[in-house]
Amino acid sequence: MHLTETCDPQSPNLITHVVTTDASVQDGTMLKAIHTGLAGRGRLPALHLVDAGYIDARNVLAARRELGVELLGPVRPDTNRSAQKFGTDAFTIDWDRQTVRCPDGRTSVVWRNKLHDRHDGHRGRDPVIFVRFAARHCGPCPLRDRCTISQSGRTLMLRPSREEHELLQQARMLNQTEEWRRRYNPRAGIEGTISQGVRAFGLRRCRYRGYSKTSLQHLFTASAMNLTRLDAWIGGVSPAGTRISRFEALRPAA
Known part of the structure; x- marks a missing residue:
C-alpha cells in the first residue's frame, strides 16, 4: 500500500492518494502512477518527500522536468565504495x-x-x-x-x-547537511500513519482475497483514517508523540 499524505503543520495530515500493488513491485516503479493520480485530482505537490526506495536519478529528473515536482529523499550509498576503497x-x-x-x-x-x-x-x-x-x-x-x-x-x-551521475553525486553531499535534514524531517509522519493504520485500522490483514477487493479495502481504510484525524483536529486533540520504551527513557540526555 503506497500512501501519500499532506504534511502542513497548520492543518491535519490527511491521506490524499492510495495505490495498492503486489508486494514484489519495486517502489520506484510506482512513482509515475502516484504522480499521475495526484495530478488528476489537482493534488500534485511542489515538494514530494519519499524514502530511499523511490529515489533514483531518472525518477528525480522525470518528476522535475515533466511535472515540476521536487523529489526529496535519501540517496543510496555509492556502490563503488567500500570501507577501504576510493569512491x-x-x-x-x-x-x-x-x-x-x-x-x-x-x-x-x-x-x-x-x-x-x-x-x-x-x-x-x-x-x-x-x-x-x-x-x-x-x-x-x-x-x-x-x-x-x-x-x-x-x-x-x-x-x-x-x-544523472552529477545529480546523484550532488544529492549524496546534500544528504549530509542540516538543511537537508530539516526539509526532510516532516516525512517521518508517514511512518506514524502506517503504524496507526496497522494498530487501529487492521491495515495488515485483508478481509477478502483478490487485488480489486484489497485495493477497495485500502481506500476505505484511508478514508476512515482521514475522518478520525479530522474529528481529532476539530476537537482540538493533538497527535500522540513518539512512544519511548522504559529502557530507552533511562538513556542520559546528550
Missing part, C-alpha cells in the same frame, strides 16, 4: 572523451555501456557505463591497498548519463 568521487570523469582518471593519475582503458544487476534487493538490470583500469597500472600502484584487490584492475559503474 567514485575520487575519480575525475571526462564525459566528452569517455575516460576516467584515477587518484594516481592513470587513465581508464575501457568505457562501455552495459546492463548491470541491481543491488537494492529488487530484481532487474539497470543500464550503466562500465569503466576499467589496466592491470599493468593497478598492480604496481602505491594506492592499490586503498583502491582495489582485483587482479584485473579497478572497475567503476557509472550512471548512463552525465546529468
Whole structure:
C-alpha cells in the first residue's frame, strides 16, 4: 500500500492518494502512477518527500522536468565504495572523451555501456557505463591497498548519463547537511500513519482475497483514517508523540 499524505503543520495530515500493488513491485516503479493520480485530482505537490526506495536519478529528473515536482529523499550509498576503497568521487570523469582518471593519475582503458544487476534487493538490470583500469597500472600502484584487490584492475559503474551521475553525486553531499535534514524531517509522519493504520485500522490483514477487493479495502481504510484525524483536529486533540520504551527513557540526555 503506497500512501501519500499532506504534511502542513497548520492543518491535519490527511491521506490524499492510495495505490495498492503486489508486494514484489519495486517502489520506484510506482512513482509515475502516484504522480499521475495526484495530478488528476489537482493534488500534485511542489515538494514530494519519499524514502530511499523511490529515489533514483531518472525518477528525480522525470518528476522535475515533466511535472515540476521536487523529489526529496535519501540517496543510496555509492556502490563503488567500500570501507577501504576510493569512491567514485575520487575519480575525475571526462564525459566528452569517455575516460576516467584515477587518484594516481592513470587513465581508464575501457568505457562501455552495459546492463548491470541491481543491488537494492529488487530484481532487474539497470543500464550503466562500465569503466576499467589496466592491470599493468593497478598492480604496481602505491594506492592499490586503498583502491582495489582485483587482479584485473579497478572497475567503476557509472550512471548512463552525465546529468544523472552529477545529480546523484550532488544529492549524496546534500544528504549530509542540516538543511537537508530539516526539509526532510516532516516525512517521518508517514511512518506514524502506517503504524496507526496497522494498530487501529487492521491495515495488515485483508478481509477478502483478490487485488480489486484489497485495493477497495485500502481506500476505505484511508478514508476512515482521514475522518478520525479530522474529528481529532476539530476537537482540538493533538497527535500522540513518539512512544519511548522504559529502557530507552533511562538513556542520559546528550
